[in-house]
Amino acid sequence: MPELPEVETVRRGLEKPLKGQAIRSVGLRRKDLRIPFPKDLGQRLTGRVIESIGRKGKYLLFHLDSEDVVIAHLGMSGNFLLNKKAPEIFGKHDHLVMQLDDYHLTFNDPRRFGLITLAKAHELQKHKLLAAMGPDPFEKAFSPAYLKEALKRRKGPIKPVLMDQTLVAGVGNIYASEALYLAKVAPGKPAHKVAAAAEALVADVRKVLQAAIESGGSSLRDFMQVSGEGGYFQHRFNVYDRKGEPCRRCKTPIKEIRQAGRSTFFCPSCQK
DNA sequence: CCTTGAACCTGCGGGC
């Protein structure tokens, strides 16, 4: 489920309640997700205080009052659930459970494409999972000049390129389609031919992500909603999952194609 | 280096 806006929404939902909370106990209900849990995860977490929660691309970063940072990725189906007290029974896919001072935190992930691991704060940037990542779209480094240079090197269609996390971190399958719709760029257009539109693309990627974050933020005000029904917010998409429905600009039916194994949606008339 | 396809895993909806 989660692309950058969903991850950011989860981050915002967790930050206020969890900041300053000490971890009283940790329960592991299996030994791995996409990668193994660190063997000493429990002991390195127990007794620590969560000082802040950050984000890089689609990764959540829980900074502790030790040298450790918890790196978490939601994969396709992961979520953090926050409750006032421990649930009576564990859900089928509750893999990591933590009792904090005032809350009970659960990491649930049916498909187990997510991950939770630890890194030393001073080597966070060099951590294997983060080292190759491109800039977060909201960082200055994701500039028109930067994107333009990157696009010039790519011959393939622009849409999968936008999803390359080493280029820019956080754009996934939904918002790649949505950003290209805003920019009026056809998803199949060779990346190097889109270089001229780099400035618009940077702006539109940010615009579409920002709008999604804001719509999420408004429907997710407190922790009850982090743990709440439905989980993720409903954003009104322009093209994603709208095959056959009229383009909101020109009424042309939205088309669906497959690129690099993923579904892509676009307006064949106003995206050139 | 770039690009694509398959693999990882579970759940759900559609078609028969």
Add this chain to the structure above:
DNA sequence: TGCCCGCAGGTTCAAG
């Protein structure tokens, strides 16, 4: 109703 298939918002690895 039940079964089978394909598909799902992510990443990684192999191979072309």
